[in-house]
Amino acid sequence: MLLGQEVVAVKNAHGPAHVSTPAGTHSFDRLVVCAGLQSDLVAKLVGASPSPAILAFRGEYWVMAAERSHLVNGMIYPVPDPRFPFLGVHFTRGVYDDVRVGPNAVPAVAREGYSWGRVSLKDTLASLGWPGAPALARKHWRMGVREISASLLKPLYFRQARQFLPAPQPSDLAAKAGAGVRAHAWDADGSLLDDFAVDRLGAVTLLRNAPSPAATSALAIADHVLEHYLRIARHPLP
Numbered sequence: 001m002l003l004g005q006e007v008v009a010v011k012n013a014h015g016p017a018h019v020s021t022p023a024g025t026h027s028f029d030r031l032v033v034c035a036g037l038q039s040d041l042v043a044k045l046v047g048a049s050p051s052p053a054i055l056a057f058r059g060e061y062w063v064m065a066a067e068r069s070h071l072v073n074g075m076i077y078p079v080p081d082p083r084f085p086f087l088g089v090h091f092t093r094g095v096y097d098d099v100r101v102g103p104n105a106v107p108a109v110a111r112e113g114y115s116w117g118r119v120s121l122k123d124t125l126a127s128l129g130w131p132g133a134p135a136l137a138r139k140h141w142r143m144g145v146r147e148i149s150a151s152l153l154k155p156l157y158f159r160q161a162r163q164f165l166p167a168p169q170p171s172d173l174a175a176k177a178g179a180g181v182r183a184h185a186w187d188a189d190g191s192l193l194d195d196f197a198v199d200r201l202g203a204v205t206l207l208r209n210a211p212s213p214a215a216t217s218a219l220a221i222a223d224h225v226l227e228h229y230l231r232i233a234r235h236p237l238p
Protein backbone atom coordinates (compact mmCIF):
# COMPACT_ATOMS: atom_id res chain seq x y z
CA MET A 1 0.00 0.00 0.00
CA LEU A 2 1.32 3.44 -0.94
CA LEU A 3 0.05 6.32 1.18
CA GLY A 4 0.81 10.03 1.25
CA GLN A 5 2.01 10.21 -2.34
CA GLU A 6 0.70 12.78 -4.76
CA VAL A 7 -0.29 11.52 -8.18
CA VAL A 8 1.35 13.93 -10.63
CA ALA A 9 0.81 12.14 -13.96
CA VAL A 10 -1.28 9.31 -15.39
CA LYS A 11 -0.60 7.61 -18.73
CA ASN A 12 -3.77 5.96 -19.91
CA ALA A 13 -3.42 4.82 -23.51
CA HIS A 14 -4.09 1.14 -24.28
CA GLY A 15 -3.54 -1.52 -21.66
CA PRO A 16 -2.61 -0.70 -18.07
CA ALA A 17 -2.65 2.79 -16.55
CA HIS A 18 0.75 4.14 -15.49
CA VAL A 19 0.55 6.33 -12.41
CA SER A 20 3.45 8.60 -11.47
CA THR A 21 4.18 10.08 -8.07
CA PRO A 22 7.37 11.93 -7.06
CA ALA A 23 8.58 8.55 -5.73
CA GLY A 24 8.15 6.57 -8.95
CA THR A 25 5.76 5.09 -11.50
CA HIS A 26 3.40 2.17 -10.94
CA SER A 27 1.25 0.27 -13.44
CA PHE A 28 -2.29 -0.92 -12.80
CA ASP A 29 -4.62 -3.07 -14.93
CA ARG A 30 -7.53 -1.08 -13.53
CA LEU A 31 -7.47 2.19 -11.68
CA VAL A 32 -10.27 3.86 -9.69
CA VAL A 33 -9.72 7.57 -9.01
CA CYS A 34 -11.49 9.11 -5.97
CA ALA A 35 -9.66 12.42 -5.55
CA GLY A 36 -12.34 14.57 -3.90
CA LEU A 37 -11.60 18.29 -4.31
CA GLN A 38 -8.87 17.46 -6.83
CA SER A 39 -10.92 14.98 -8.84
CA ASP A 40 -11.36 17.24 -11.89
CA LEU A 41 -7.63 18.00 -11.95
CA VAL A 42 -6.75 14.31 -11.78
CA ALA A 43 -9.38 13.67 -14.51
CA LYS A 44 -7.42 16.11 -16.70
CA LEU A 45 -4.22 14.16 -16.00
CA VAL A 46 -6.06 11.04 -17.19
CA GLY A 47 -7.15 12.81 -20.39
CA ALA A 48 -10.87 12.92 -19.54
CA SER A 49 -13.29 15.74 -20.37
CA PRO A 50 -12.84 18.82 -18.16
CA SER A 51 -16.56 18.68 -17.34
CA PRO A 52 -17.86 18.26 -14.72
CA ALA A 53 -15.48 20.52 -12.81
CA ILE A 54 -15.30 20.88 -9.04
CA LEU A 55 -16.67 23.84 -7.15
CA ALA A 56 -15.64 24.11 -3.49
CA PHE A 57 -18.25 24.92 -0.84
CA ARG A 58 -17.09 25.36 2.73
CA GLY A 59 -19.34 23.96 5.43
CA GLU A 60 -18.78 25.79 8.72
CA TYR A 61 -19.89 24.61 12.15
CA TRP A 62 -20.59 26.19 15.50
CA VAL A 63 -20.42 24.23 18.75
CA MET A 64 -23.36 24.51 21.09
CA ALA A 65 -22.84 25.79 24.65
CA ALA A 66 -22.41 22.74 26.92
CA GLU A 67 -25.10 23.90 29.38
CA ARG A 68 -27.65 24.04 26.53
CA SER A 69 -26.69 20.88 24.68
CA HIS A 70 -29.28 18.83 26.64
CA LEU A 71 -31.81 20.33 24.19
CA VAL A 72 -30.41 18.07 21.48
CA ASN A 73 -30.53 14.35 22.18
CA GLY A 74 -29.84 12.97 18.72
CA MET A 75 -29.80 14.40 15.23
CA ILE A 76 -32.12 17.26 14.21
CA TYR A 77 -32.30 17.59 10.43
CA PRO A 78 -34.39 19.81 8.17
CA VAL A 79 -36.49 18.34 5.38
CA PRO A 80 -34.32 18.69 2.24
CA ASP A 81 -35.28 21.42 -0.21
CA PRO A 82 -34.91 19.82 -3.67
CA ARG A 83 -34.07 23.23 -5.21
CA PHE A 84 -30.73 23.25 -3.39
CA PRO A 85 -27.96 20.66 -3.26
CA PHE A 86 -27.25 21.26 0.44
CA LEU A 87 -29.39 20.29 3.39
CA GLY A 88 -28.98 23.44 5.47
CA VAL A 89 -27.82 23.92 9.04
CA HIS A 90 -28.68 21.03 11.35
CA PHE A 91 -27.81 19.71 14.82
CA THR A 92 -25.59 16.69 15.42
CA ARG A 93 -24.54 15.19 18.74
CA GLY A 94 -21.00 13.93 18.18
CA VAL A 95 -19.06 10.98 19.51
CA TYR A 96 -17.49 13.22 22.19
CA ASP A 97 -21.03 14.24 23.25
CA ASP A 98 -20.64 17.80 22.02
CA VAL A 99 -23.37 19.25 19.81
CA ARG A 100 -22.37 20.75 16.46
CA VAL A 101 -24.57 23.19 14.59
CA GLY A 102 -24.01 23.28 10.84
CA PRO A 103 -22.78 23.02 8.20
CA ASN A 104 -23.68 26.03 6.07
CA ALA A 105 -22.54 26.15 2.41
CA VAL A 106 -20.24 29.08 1.63
CA PRO A 107 -18.60 29.35 -1.81
CA ALA A 108 -14.91 28.86 -0.96
CA VAL A 109 -12.31 31.14 -2.53
CA ALA A 110 -9.77 28.33 -2.76
CA ARG A 111 -10.08 24.67 -3.59
CA GLU A 112 -8.89 23.82 -0.07
CA GLY A 113 -10.60 26.91 1.35
CA TYR A 114 -11.13 25.79 4.94
CA SER A 115 -11.42 29.41 6.14
CA TRP A 116 -11.88 32.92 4.70
CA GLY A 117 -8.09 33.33 5.08
CA ARG A 118 -7.38 30.58 2.54
CA VAL A 119 -7.57 32.41 -0.79
CA SER A 120 -6.36 31.15 -4.17
CA LEU A 121 -6.59 33.58 -7.05
CA LYS A 122 -5.96 30.71 -9.47
CA ASP A 123 -8.84 28.58 -8.13
CA THR A 124 -11.20 31.55 -7.89
CA LEU A 125 -10.47 32.73 -11.44
CA ALA A 126 -10.89 29.16 -12.71
CA SER A 127 -14.38 29.00 -11.11
CA LEU A 128 -15.38 32.47 -12.32
CA GLY A 129 -14.19 31.62 -15.83
CA TRP A 130 -16.10 28.29 -15.98
CA PRO A 131 -18.72 28.51 -18.77
CA GLY A 132 -21.57 27.77 -16.36
CA ALA A 133 -20.59 30.48 -13.83
CA PRO A 134 -23.06 33.18 -15.05
CA ALA A 135 -25.97 30.68 -15.10
CA LEU A 136 -25.18 29.43 -11.59
CA ALA A 137 -24.84 33.00 -10.29
CA ARG A 138 -28.21 33.96 -11.82
CA LYS A 139 -29.92 30.93 -10.32
CA HIS A 140 -28.41 30.85 -6.83
CA TRP A 141 -27.18 34.39 -6.05
CA ARG A 142 -29.72 34.83 -3.26
CA MET A 143 -28.57 31.63 -1.57
CA GLY A 144 -24.93 32.73 -2.06
CA VAL A 145 -25.54 36.12 -0.43
CA ARG A 146 -27.45 34.47 2.43
CA GLU A 147 -24.73 31.89 3.11
CA ILE A 148 -21.85 34.38 2.90
CA SER A 149 -23.67 36.81 5.21
CA ALA A 150 -24.42 34.06 7.75
CA SER A 151 -20.78 32.99 7.63
CA LEU A 152 -19.62 36.51 8.48
CA LEU A 153 -22.38 37.53 10.92
CA LYS A 154 -23.30 35.23 13.79
CA PRO A 155 -26.88 36.59 14.24
CA LEU A 156 -27.68 35.48 10.69
CA TYR A 157 -26.23 32.01 11.29
CA PHE A 158 -28.25 31.85 14.51
CA ARG A 159 -31.39 32.73 12.54
CA GLN A 160 -30.86 29.63 10.38
CA ALA A 161 -30.45 27.42 13.45
CA ARG A 162 -33.19 28.83 15.70
CA GLN A 163 -36.14 27.24 13.90
CA PHE A 164 -35.26 23.86 15.45
CA LEU A 165 -34.83 24.78 19.11
CA PRO A 166 -37.28 25.84 21.79
CA ALA A 167 -36.49 29.27 23.27
CA PRO A 168 -33.15 29.66 21.54
CA GLN A 169 -30.59 32.30 22.50
CA PRO A 170 -27.66 33.57 20.41
CA SER A 171 -25.33 32.46 23.22
CA ASP A 172 -26.41 28.85 22.51
CA LEU A 173 -23.85 29.00 19.70
CA ALA A 174 -20.74 29.13 21.86
CA ALA A 175 -17.85 29.14 19.37
CA LYS A 176 -16.95 28.40 15.80
CA ALA A 177 -15.98 24.75 15.46
CA GLY A 178 -14.00 24.16 12.29
CA ALA A 179 -15.12 23.55 8.74
CA GLY A 180 -15.02 21.04 5.91
CA VAL A 181 -15.00 21.70 2.18
CA ARG A 182 -17.44 19.93 -0.11
CA ALA A 183 -16.24 19.00 -3.59
CA HIS A 184 -19.34 19.68 -5.64
CA ALA A 185 -19.30 18.91 -9.35
CA TRP A 186 -20.86 21.37 -11.78
CA ASP A 187 -21.50 21.08 -15.46
CA ALA A 188 -20.56 23.55 -18.18
CA ASP A 189 -24.20 24.74 -18.20
CA GLY A 190 -23.86 25.82 -14.56
CA SER A 191 -25.96 23.04 -13.02
CA LEU A 192 -24.78 21.53 -9.75
CA LEU A 193 -24.88 17.74 -10.06
CA ASP A 194 -27.20 16.02 -7.61
CA ASP A 195 -25.95 12.53 -8.20
CA PHE A 196 -22.70 10.62 -8.28
CA ALA A 197 -20.68 11.18 -11.48
CA VAL A 198 -18.67 8.19 -12.67
CA ASP A 199 -16.82 7.99 -16.02
CA ARG A 200 -14.74 5.24 -17.49
CA LEU A 201 -11.82 5.89 -19.80
CA GLY A 202 -9.79 2.82 -20.76
CA ALA A 203 -8.34 1.27 -17.62
CA VAL A 204 -9.41 4.23 -15.48
CA THR A 205 -12.70 4.76 -13.64
CA LEU A 206 -13.16 8.30 -12.35
CA LEU A 207 -15.47 9.24 -9.50
CA ARG A 208 -15.96 12.98 -9.88
CA ASN A 209 -18.99 13.77 -7.77
CA ALA A 210 -19.37 12.03 -4.44
CA PRO A 211 -21.50 14.45 -2.40
CA SER A 212 -22.93 13.79 1.04
CA PRO A 213 -23.82 11.12 2.11
CA ALA A 214 -20.91 9.60 0.20
CA ALA A 215 -19.02 8.91 3.44
CA THR A 216 -21.98 6.97 4.88
CA SER A 217 -22.56 5.16 1.60
CA ALA A 218 -18.89 4.57 0.70
CA LEU A 219 -19.22 0.76 0.73
CA ALA A 220 -22.36 0.82 -1.44
CA ILE A 221 -20.61 3.17 -3.90
CA ALA A 222 -17.63 0.80 -3.98
CA ASP A 223 -20.00 -2.11 -4.78
CA HIS A 224 -21.60 -0.07 -7.57
CA VAL A 225 -18.22 0.78 -9.11
CA LEU A 226 -17.05 -2.83 -8.84
CA GLU A 227 -20.17 -4.26 -10.48
CA HIS A 228 -20.91 -1.68 -13.14
CA TYR A 229 -17.53 -0.28 -14.12
CA LEU A 230 -14.99 -2.94 -13.21
CA ARG A 231 -17.35 -5.88 -13.83
CA ILE A 232 -16.18 -7.64 -10.69
CA ALA A 233 -18.92 -9.66 -9.00
CA ARG A 234 -19.54 -8.74 -5.41
CA HIS A 235 -19.08 -11.41 -2.76
CA PRO A 236 -21.39 -10.68 0.17
CA LEU A 237 -19.75 -10.88 3.57
CA PRO A 238 -20.60 -14.09 5.45
Ligand SMILES: Cc1cc2nc3c(=O)[nH]c(=O)nc-3n(C[C@H](O)[C@H](O)[C@H](O)COP(=O)(O)OP(=O)(O)OC[C@H]3O[C@@H](n4cnc5c(N)ncnc54)[C@H](O)[C@@H]3O)c2cc1C
Binds near residue numbers: 005183
Ligand atom coordinates in the same frame (compact mmCIF):
# COMPACT_ATOMS: atom_id res chain seq x y z
C1 LIG B 1 -18.97 19.86 6.02
C2 LIG B 1 -19.23 18.50 5.43
C3 LIG B 1 -20.17 17.65 6.01
C4 LIG B 1 -20.41 16.40 5.48
N1 LIG B 1 -21.31 15.59 6.10
C5 LIG B 1 -21.48 14.33 5.64
C6 LIG B 1 -22.36 13.42 6.33
O1 LIG B 1 -22.97 13.76 7.33
N2 LIG B 1 -22.49 12.17 5.82
C7 LIG B 1 -21.82 11.76 4.72
O2 LIG B 1 -21.96 10.62 4.32
N3 LIG B 1 -20.99 12.59 4.05
C8 LIG B 1 -20.80 13.85 4.51
N4 LIG B 1 -19.96 14.71 3.83
C9 LIG B 1 -19.43 14.31 2.53
C10 LIG B 1 -18.24 13.38 2.58
O3 LIG B 1 -17.23 13.93 3.39
C11 LIG B 1 -17.77 13.20 1.14
O4 LIG B 1 -18.87 12.79 0.35
C12 LIG B 1 -16.68 12.14 1.06
O5 LIG B 1 -15.59 12.52 1.85
C13 LIG B 1 -16.24 11.96 -0.39
O6 LIG B 1 -15.25 10.97 -0.40
P1 LIG B 1 -14.14 10.89 -1.52
O7 LIG B 1 -13.33 9.67 -1.21
O8 LIG B 1 -14.80 11.01 -2.87
O9 LIG B 1 -13.26 12.21 -1.35
P2 LIG B 1 -12.30 12.65 -0.16
O10 LIG B 1 -12.79 12.14 1.15
O11 LIG B 1 -12.13 14.13 -0.32
O12 LIG B 1 -10.92 11.92 -0.47
C14 LIG B 1 -10.14 12.31 -1.59
C15 LIG B 1 -8.71 11.90 -1.32
O13 LIG B 1 -7.94 12.01 -2.51
C16 LIG B 1 -6.67 12.54 -2.18
N5 LIG B 1 -6.07 13.16 -3.37
C17 LIG B 1 -6.53 14.23 -4.08
N6 LIG B 1 -5.72 14.50 -5.12
C18 LIG B 1 -4.71 13.60 -5.07
C19 LIG B 1 -3.54 13.37 -5.88
N7 LIG B 1 -3.24 14.13 -6.95
N8 LIG B 1 -2.72 12.36 -5.52
C20 LIG B 1 -2.99 11.57 -4.45
N9 LIG B 1 -4.08 11.73 -3.65
C21 LIG B 1 -4.93 12.74 -3.96
C22 LIG B 1 -6.96 13.54 -1.07
O14 LIG B 1 -5.79 13.80 -0.33
C23 LIG B 1 -8.02 12.79 -0.27
O15 LIG B 1 -7.43 11.96 0.70
C24 LIG B 1 -19.69 15.96 4.33
C25 LIG B 1 -18.72 16.81 3.77
C26 LIG B 1 -18.50 18.06 4.30
C27 LIG B 1 -17.45 18.96 3.69
